[in-house]
Amino acid sequence: MLKQVQHDAEQCFFYKFLFIFALTMKILVTGATGLLGNNLIRELISRGHSVTAMIEPGIKKGTLEGLPIQFTEGNILDPENLKLNFEGKDIVYHAAASTNLFPNRSAKQREINILGTKNVADAILQSN
Numbered sequence: 503m504l505k506q507v508q509h510d511a512e513q514c515f516f517y518k519f520l521f522i523f524a525l526t527m528k529i530l531v532t533g534a535t536g537l538l539g540n541n542l543i544r545e546l547i548s549r550g551h552s553v554t555a556m557i558e559p560g561i562k563k564g565t566l567e568g569l570p571i572q573f574t575e576g577n578i579l580d581p582e583n584l585k586l587n588f589e590g591k592d593i594v595y596h597a598a599a600s601t602n603l604f605p606n607r608s609a610k611q612r613e614i615n616i617l618g619t620k621n622v623a624d625a626i627l628q629s630n
Contacts, residue, residue, distance in 0.1 A: 519615070520573055530554045530591045532622060533598030534554055535564050542595055543571060556598075578618035584625035596622045 529546055533539040534555030543566065546553050553571040557563065563573065576587045578598050588594055600614040 516568070526550050526552065527592035527596065528552045528554070528585060528590060529593045530556055530574075531595045531597055532556045534566060535561055536597060536599070536601075539595075539597035540565060542597060543569065547571065554587075554591070555607070558598075578621055579613065581621045581625060584621055585628060588625050588629040594622070594626055594629075598622075 529551050531539050531543055531546070531553065534543060534557055539555070543553050543555060547570060551626075554602045555563075555566055555571050555573050556576040557566075557573060559575045569586055573586050578584065578596075596619065598614070598618060600611040602608070602611055
């Protein structure tokens with residue numbers, strides 16, 4: 503019985519490894535330096551994916567520095583840049599947003615959160 507349990511565990515590990523290996527994807531994360539993007543990247547790395555962090559020009563890499571990921575500069579308000587950055591990616595996770603509380607409901611916040619999200623969706627739809 504013990505030998506069978508050990509064999510099942512070894513098989514399970516083998517199949518789990520094959521499953522993860524077979525599903526390794528090229529993933530881009532917008533908003534990579536934010537709380538959500540940063541944690542998402544770490545989870546994706548732990549699952550064996552190839553991750554690219556899209557960072558706004560002039561923003562420091564912060565706690566992403568030293569992780570086994572690639573970096574690209576981009577801005578969700580620039581549709582052409584998004585199309586270039588999304589090329590060759592299997593998945594795009596959109597975690598970029600403006601979470602400023604002041605000024606309340608500012609035009610810039612609406613532009614980033616609404617137009618930026620629209621740009622990301624449009625670029626994904628136009629990507630292969």
